Amino acid sequence: MRRGLVLVLVLALLFGTPWAALVAVGPDWPTPVFVLGTALFAVVLLAFPWLMVLGHGRRHVDWASKFSDVTLGVVWILFVWTLLGHVLRLVLALAGVENPDRARIVAVVVLVVVAALLVYGYTEAMRVPRVRTTEVTLPRLGRGLDGLRVVVITDTHYGPLERTKWSKGLAAAVNDLDPDVVCHTGDLADGLVVQRRGQVDPLGTVRATEAKLYITGNHEYYNEAQGWLDHMESLGWDPLHNRHHVVERGGDRLVFAGIDDPTGTNLPGHGPDIRAALAGANPDDPIVLLAHQPKQVSVAVEAGVDLQLSGHTHGGQIWPFHYLVRVDQPVLHGLSGHGPRTQLYTSRGSGFWGPPFRVFAPSEISVLVLRSPR
Structure with a gap:
């Protein structure tokens, strides 16, 4: 009952705020405009939760996902900029502009801004991610591994929108970087392997001189996590399902360990297990940990990990x-320090979840150049 009430209140706020400001209160639109605007908000509001469940529930109906995802993005941007529109409303009021002109000016400006942001956000979401290069010094890294290039992709979220061409572009962009190690830190796809494999398969063309490593994110556990682990292995990736892989160069060694997302505890044989991931590893070797969520860094600190690679936040x-993301996660994006030794790199993600928009949070392919102390 409480969850249902919260859902109703959230939907009422998201849809009701822009409806009141843009249609009902102040603009004094002609009756046909008022009726049409009200009917549009009402129909979308009533259809949205049903289509969200139909699209993202067990049935995975893609047309419903597309409609509900786009609706979620549009209504969120509309809600935010309707609130910001009250600043313009105040300025116009101080300038002596009366209603309904004041309310109509604000409504038009808000709609123009929202339309522009939707075009910009869609373009950003659908483009091949920009490359973001960061040098990371690991005090325990041997000289033989100095300059090791680790490329991180994450949160590709292959889903109801057909993105096979985008996936091929992503793989080509990664290969152009001449990586030594490529890591995918989870949230590979939304849906079953049989539904999304066509979009995922271009990742099989990714090349790395040392290793291609993959871990699960929370979204794999909403569908078929083991199926995705098996499929990525068939594409030539090494699934770090609570295990590790050692890279050796010039007589020096670096341990790449991976742990499951915490959501995996609901599936037998899954769930994060750092002890299993590091079992048999030399404690004197530096450790890079693949963990989907930044907040898993607390486990990394306890285990003496040198560098954790994460995604999940989408920036x-x-x-x-992003203000809501920061309530749940310690870091939004970039390199940060934790504890006496552990560093954390959080990627803004290579794809997007749900709404096909990225607004002021660009996607990325992360290149980490590992350095030993000089």
Whole structure:
């Protein structure tokens, strides 16, 4: 009952705020405009939760996912900029502009801004991610591994929108970087292997001189995590399902360990297990840990990990949603320090979840150049 009430209140706020400001209160539109606007908000509001469940529930009906995802993105941006529109409303009021002109000006400006952001956000979401290069010094890294190039992709979220061409572009962009190690830190796809394998398979063309490593994110556990682990292995990736892989160069060694997402505890044989992941590893070797969520860094600190690689946050994806992400996660994106030794790199993600928009939160292919102390 409480969850249902919260859902109703959230939907009422998201849809009701822009409806009141743009249609009902102040603009004094002609009756046909008022009726049409009200009917549009009402129909979308009533259809949205049903289509969200139909699309993202067990049935995975893609047309319903597309409609509900786009609706979620549009209504969020509309809600945010309707609130910001009250600043313009105040300015116009101080300038002596009366209603309904004041309310109509604000409504038009908000709609123009929202339309522009939707075009910009869609373009950002659908483009091949920009490359973001960061040098990371690991005090325990041997000289033989100095300059090791680790490329991180994450949160590709292959889903109801057909993105096979985008996937091929992503793989080509990674190969152009001449990586030594490529890591995919989870949230590979939304849906079953049989539904999304066509989009995922171009990742089989990714090349790395040392290793291609993959871990699960939370979204794999909403569908078929083991199926995705098996499929990525068939594409030549090494699934670090609570295990590790050692890279050796010039007589020096670096341990790449991977742990499951915490969501995996609901599936037998899954769930994060750092002890199993590091079992048999030399404690004197530096450790890079693949863990989907940044908040798993607390486990990394306890285990003496040197560098954790994560995604999950999407950098907020649609501004200002990043404020809500920070409530749940310690870091939004970039390199950060934790504890006496552990560093954490959080990627903004290579794809997007749900709404096909990225507003002021660009996607990325992360290149980490590992350095030993000089």
